[in-house]
Amino acid sequence: MTVKFIESCKLPTPFGIFDMHGFQDEQDPTKEHVVLTMGDIKLDEPVLARVHSECLTGDGLFSLRCDCGAQLQAAMHKISQEGRGVIFYLRQEGRGIGLLNKIRAYHLQDAGADTVEANERLGFGADMRDYRMLRPMLDHFGIRQLRLMTNNPRKVNALTDLGIDVVERMPHETGRNPHNADYLRTKKGKLGHLLDE
Numbered sequence: 001m002t003v004k005f006i007e008s009c010k011l012p013t014p015f016g017i018f019d020m021h022g023f024q025d026e027q028d029p030t031k032e033h034v035v036l037t038m039g040d041i042k043l044d045e046p047v048l049a050r051v052h053s054e055c056l057t058g059d060g061l062f063s064l065r066c067d068c069g070a071q072l073q074a075a076m077h078k079i080s081q082e083g084r085g086v087i088f089y090l091r092q093e094g095r096g097i098g099l100l101n102k103i104r105a106y107h108l109q110d111a112g113a114d115t116v117e118a119n120e121r122l123g124f125g126a127d128m129r130d131y132r133m134l135r136p137m138l139d140h141f142g143i144r145q146l147r148l149m150t151n152n153p154r155k156v157n158a159l160t161d162l163g164i165d166v167v168e169r170m171p172h173e174t175g176r177n178p179h180n181a182d183y184l185r186t187k188k189g190k191l192g193h194l195l196d197e
């Protein structure tokens, strides 16, 4: 999987001014990925990083069903505090099943299925994401080592398997609320996320 760099611009946010960089998937041009950077990421020092998968509901519509929006904001905040870091905003909505299938999965969850069972009933794996586009993106920026903000050891393993050097996992737990308590329990129990109860 390869991506091509398209263009960069400034992105002022409540957390400071980021640079926003657009990439296009060369196999599927409808997949448009975004990278936010702050500070001198080319310096030969591990970069504070978040690999964030698209969640329109959590990131853009304030959904409390998950923890994505809070995690995105926390990543932007931590990067602005350090003055240096990168967020890969990957268009892999619904752990790779897409927005409409995620709505189908939420419908099944409304009727009692957990997040993994719902995906499986729809004929999908629990996690269909692919991180191969990160390799050309990291090369584009000259980033060699990541301090990765995540609670997901499988994500760390997936990146390591791609030859990406994750020198540190930074716990990134935030956004717990009564609506996502069961969801977080399932992420811990079935998907192996390192979360406190």
Ligand SMILES: Nc1nc2c(ncn2[C@@H]2O[C@H](COP(=O)(O)OP(=O)(O)OP(=O)(O)O)[C@@H](O)[C@H]2O)c(=O)[nH]1
Residues within 6 Å of the ligand: 051, 052, 053, 054, 055, 056, 066, 067, 068, 071, 092, 093, 094, 095, 096, 097, 102, 105, 106, 115, 119, 149, 150, 151, 152, 155, 172, 187, 193
């Ligand atoms: N299919 C499906 N996708 C979901 C559901 N809830 C959140 N997502 C998607 O899950 C992705 C985020 O994955 P998570 O499992 O929350 O977290 P992670 O990225 O693996 O791990 P962290 O780095 O710790 O956040 C986003 O693409 C969301 O759209 C759900 O119930 N069903």
Ligand SMILES: [Zn+2]
Residues within 6 Å of the ligand: 055, 057, 058, 059, 066, 067, 068, 069
């Ligand atoms: Zn979410």
